[in-house]
Amino acid sequence: MMMKLDWSQVRWEEVWQASKDTLTMLGASLLFTIILGLLLGVILFLTSKRQLLEQPIVYMLLSLVVNVLRSVPFIILMILIMPLTKALTGTTLGVQGSIPPLVVAAAPFFARLVETSLREVDRGIIEAAQAMGASRWDIVRRVLLLEARPGLLAGITITAVTLVSYTAMSGVIGGGGLGDLALRYGYQRFQTSVMIVTVALLIILVQLLQMAGDHLVRRFSRK
Amino acid sequence: MQVVLFNFEDEHDVTGDSSSNRIMEQQEVIPLIELIDIRKSYGNSVEAVKNISLTVQKGEIFGIIGHSGAGKSTLLRCVNLLERPTFGSVKVGDVELTKLSTNQLQKERRRIGMIFQHFNLLSMATVRDNIAFPLELAKMPRAAIKQRVDELLQLVGLVQHADKYPAQLSGGQKQRVGIARALANNPDVLLCDEATSALDPQTTNAILSLLMDINAKLGITILLITHEMHVIRSICDRVAVIDGGEIVEMGDVVDVFLKPQHSITMDFVSQIADSFDPRELIGTRDGRLVKINYVGEITYEPLLFNAVKSTAVQFTILQGTVSRMKNTPYGQLVIEFIGADTEIDKVLDELRGKGLEAGDLK
Numbered sequence: 001m002m003m004k005l006d007w008s009q010v011r012w013e014e015v016w017q018a019s020k021d022t023l024t025m026l027g028a029s030l031l032f033t034i035i036l037g038l039l040l041g042v043i044l045f046l047t048s049k050r051q052l053l054e055q056p057i058v059y060m061l062l063s064l065v066v067n068v069l070r071s072v073p074f075i076i077l078m079i080l081i082m083p084l085t086k087a088l089t090g091t092t093l094g095v096q097g098s099i100p101p102l103v104v105a106a107a108p109f110f111a112r113l114v115e116t117s118l119r120e121v122d123r124g125i126i127e128a129a130q131a132m133g134a135s136r137w138d139i140v141r142r143v144l145l146l147e148a149r150p151g152l153l154a155g156i157t158i159t160a161v162t163l164v165s166y167t168a169m170s171g172v173i174g175g176g177g178l179g180d181l182a183l184r185y186g187y188q189r190f191q192t193s194v195m196i197v198t199v200a201l202l203i204i205l206v207q208l209l210q211m212a213g214d215h216l217v218r219r220f221s222r223k
Numbered sequence: 224m225q226v227v228l229f230n231f232e233d234e235h236d237v238t239g240d241s242s243s244n245r246i247m248e249q250q251e252v253i254p255l256i257e258l259i260d261i262r263k264s265y266g267n268s269v270e271a272v273k274n275i276s277l278t279v280q281k282g283e284i285f286g287i288i289g290h291s292g293a294g295k296s297t298l299l300r301c302v303n304l305l306e307r308p309t310f311g312s313v314k315v316g317d318v319e320l321t322k323l324s325t326n327q328l329q330k331e332r333r334r335i336g337m338i339f340q341h342f343n344l345l346s347m348a349t350v351r352d353n354i355a356f357p358l359e360l361a362k363m364p365r366a367a368i369k370q371r372v373d374e375l376l377q378l379v380g381l382v383q384h385a386d387k388y389p390a391q392l393s394g395g396q397k398q399r400v401g402i403a404r405a406l407a408n409n410p411d412v413l414l415c416d417e418a419t420s421a422l423d424p425q426t427t428n429a430i431l432s433l434l435m436d437i438n439a440k441l442g443i444t445i446l447l448i449t450h451e452m453h454v455i456r457s458i459c460d461r462v463a464v465i466d467g468g469e470i471v472e473m474g475d476v477v478d479v480f481l482k483p484q485h486s487i488t489m490d491f492v493s494q495i496a497d498s499f500d501p502r503e504l505i506g507t508r509d510g511r512l513v514k515i516n517y518v519g520e521i522t523y524e525p526l527l528f529n530a531v532k533s534t535a536v537q538f539t540i541l542q543g544t545v546s547r548m549k550n551t552p553y554g555q556l557v558i559e560f561i562g563a564d565t566e567i568d569k570v571l572d573e574l575r576g577k578g579l580e581a582g583d584l585k
Contacts, residue, residue, distance in 0.1 A: 128343035131303055131414075132357040132404075133332035142356070146347050222346050222388040 009191045014181060019201060021095050022177035025167045026205075028095075029102035030160050036107040037159070038152075040066070041114020042140060048115070052126075052136050066108040074105045074166050078173055098175035102166050110159040117151025118144050150221045157213025161206050168202060178202055253281040255444045256302060256412060261311035263297050271297040272308070273468040281411075284438050284445040284549075286459035286476070288452065288491055294468035295448040299416055302446065303335045304328060316411060333361055336405030336443075340417035342397040344389040350400050351376070351385045357407045375403040379433065395426035402433065406443070413437070415447035419454060431457045435549075452491040456480060456548050464488045477548055481516050481555070501542050501557040501584060510559035511567055512541070512584040521578055522552035530573045536562035557584060 044062055047055040072080065078101040082092045085100040121144055129143045145152070168179025178198045186195025256279035263272040271294045279285040289295040300306035301313060304320055313320045318331055344353050354375050358368045376382045379399040389397055398418060405413055415434070419427040435458045438445050449455065455462050455476055462480075463473040464487055471485040483489045493500075504512055517526075522545060531538060543556040560567045571581045 122343065122346075124339060124341055124343035125345060127305060128337070128339060129356075131305060131332060131335070131337040132360055132408075133329040134360050135326075135329055138360055142359070143345065147345060149347055220347070223390050 005193045005196070006191070007193050009185070009193050010197050015178075015194075015197055015201070018176070018178045018181040018198070022164075022167050022179070022202075022205070024095050025098055025102065025170070025175070025177055026160065026163055029099050029106065029163055029167070030156075032099070032103040033106040033110050033159060033163065034156060036103060037110030038114055040107060040111035041118065042144070044111060044115040045118040045144075046136075046140070052139065066111055069104065069108040070112070074101070074169055075172060077101055077105050078170060078175075093174045094176045098167065098170035098173075098177075101170065102163060105166055106159055106163050109162065110155060113155030113158065114148075114152060117148040117155055120151055121147040150217050153213060153216045153220060157210060157217070160209045160213070164202060164206055164209070254278045255281040255316060256446060257312075257314040258298075258301065259312045259314070261298065261301055261308045261313070263294075263301060263306060263308045271468055272301065274311075275465070275468070275470055277463060277470070277473075279412075279444060279446050281444055282438070282442055283460045284435070284447070284458050286455040286462045287446070287448045287465055288450065288455055288462060289448070289465040290450060290487075293465050295465055296416060298465070299414055299446065299448045302412075302414055303332050303337060333357065333408045334410050335412045335414060336408070336410040337414040337416065338398065338401040338405050338418045340420045342389070342394075342401045342421075344397060344400055344404075346389050349386050349388055350381060350392070353389070353400050354403045354407055357404060361408055371407060372403075375407060378406070378437075379403045393426070394422050395429060398422065398426075398430050399433070402430075402437070406437065406441070411444060413443050413445045415445060415449075417449060418447065420449065420451070427454075428457070434458055452480075452494040455491075456495060456546075458549055460549065464491065477518055477551055477553065480548060481518065481553065504541055504557065505584060508541070508559050510539070510561040511564070513558050513560060513567075513571065513581055514584045515556045515558060515574065516554070516580040517578070518551060518553045519578075520552070522554050524577075526574060526577050526579065527556075527558075530570045530577075534562065534566045534570060536560055536566050536570055 040062065044059065044066070045051060046053040047059040047062070049056070049059075069077070078098075081101055081104055084104075085092045085097055088100050089096040091097045125143060125147060126139055129139050134142070167175070167177050168182070169175075171177060171180030171183045174180065178201055182195050182198040185191040186198065256277075258275060258277040261272055261275045261277075262270065264270040273294075275294075275298060277298075287295045287298065297306055301308045301311075302315065304313065308321070311321070315331070315335060320328060320331060323331060345356065348356070351372055354372045355368050358371060363371070372385075373382075376385055379402055381396060381399050381403065384392060384396060389400065392400070401418075402413075413434075418434075419430050422430060431454060434445060434447075437443055438458075445458075447454065447459070459476050461474065462476050463470045464479070464485060465471065466485075466487045472479060472483070472488045479488060480492060483492045501512075501514065515527075527538065538561070539559045541557045541559055543554065545552070545554040547553070560570065574581050
């Protein structure tokens with residue numbers, strides 16, 4: 001099937017705007033995801049079995065919440081939490097309106113990655129820190145987060161890439177950005193050229209994120 | 224707790240030159256670590272430590288030896304309460320650790336350094352930052368930290384490796400970092416958890432002599448656990464042998480080593496002594512087989528020759544060790560005497576008169 005692509009259909013200023021929107025959504029949601037996910041991940045780790053703050057009930061409840069949020073498909077989650085989104089940002093549309101669902105979807109995912117990387121930290125190092133008189137907070141800040149840094153950076157990279165695909169999906173409910181563009185022109189108006197441009201841009205974005213992440217992980221690996 | 228006033232000028236004997244001897248004599252009498260009726264069980268069934276009481280004196284190097292699973296690791300961790308004993312009290316210096324709040328305990332732990340079999344260094348921090356870690360915890364000012372870290376690097380001989388990461392170091396170097404880190408806050412006590420078990424024999428000896436140096440120069444009391452008798456013989460003053468969570472034998476290393484009472488102790492001693500058992504000689508020789516032990520300066524005197532030269536008794540050395548235990552020379556010989564029984568008895572009496580132990584091999 002040969003189809004002639006009409007590149008004149010591509011409105012570059014709209015592509016440019018959509019790219020900026022995607023980057024804004026990605027940046028803002030990644031920032032909040034890291035903050036919330038790190039917090040949640042550290043708590044999950046500390047309250048889990050045989051750890052510093054072992055609290056089986058707290059762990060079980062948090063774990064349940066994380067699992068529930070992770071099992072709801074993003075597209076449905078966006079719709080489900082619309083009231084929350086509206087309360088937080090005043091709108092459910094556009095760049096602002098898509099940030100809360102992105103964070104709610106990505107933070108539990110990232111929290112699990114944080115928990116896993118913290119679990120990789122050698123128990124002996126934690127024990128040594130305790131023997132030196134470190135408080136729990138010292139251990140989290142100076143030992144766990146430091147030692148798990150390569151794992152955390154890898155986790156941030158994976159989360160960022162996941163967020164790129166989520167931002168594209170948020171176009172469905174009018175979230176703006178490249179996904180929105182692809183949907184409105186490429187899908188609804190059969191402008192394949194626009195679709196190709198947006199997909200290419202998304203691929204480039206994901207590549208760049210992955211390369212930057214890999215570079216950081218390598219830079220901070222000491223083993 | 225007994226208090227003994229001590230005038231070490233009077234006690235200063237002629238055999239030792241060194242200040243370390245004086246420190247040891249002086250410290251002989253001050254208990255620094257007191258474990259009283261320590262029990263530790265996991266769940267309802269497993270009892271890792273059963274009612275152990277132990278006093279480590281200030282300035283000494285005390286070794287606990289046992290097979291894996293004997294409870295020595297748990298016992299060591301009870302000293303700084305990494306493991307909280309199920310029952311019993313732990314006193315370090317004048318402070319009863321088992322009565323402290325979490326905060327107070329964290330402060331007290333800074334007086335108790337600890338090193339580990341697998342070093343447990345921060346893999347993401349340089350040598351310098353690893354050593355600085357406990358100082359940062361103690362909130363020492365930056366400039367003072369730098370100065371202290373430089374001193375410590377000097378002490379353990381790692382100045383040129385200061386900016387490397389642990390993965391770039393050999394095992395021995397890693398343990399030196401561990402030691403520097405443990406000493407950073409000028410602790411009174413150093414706990415060593417199988418500190419040389421992951422090292423090759425040569426490196427082991429280098430680390431052991433570093434530990435002995437630290438003990439002599441800084442007067443730090445060392446409590447170590449190991450499964451290697453070599454470690455005990457090389458640096459310990461006293462030893463406790465533990466098995467099944469209980470102390471089966473305890474005393475000066477010289478005594479325990481030369482006259483082991485318990486079968487577990489004998490096992491450990493045979494790690495070092497020739498694996499050859501002298502009792503196998505019985506019945507294979509015509510002469511009279513005698514075992515001789517001696518300790519101290521007489522090790523280097525020609526006592527055996529002097530004892531036989533006026534008699535017609537001849538002798539052959541069938542098996543023997545002449546070595547040192549920490550700073551004490553000792554020898555253990557199995558000798559075949561050939562001659563009249565009465566004359567041999569005379570020789571043995573003369574040897575006993577010089578302070579040797581001699582007895583027929585049975």
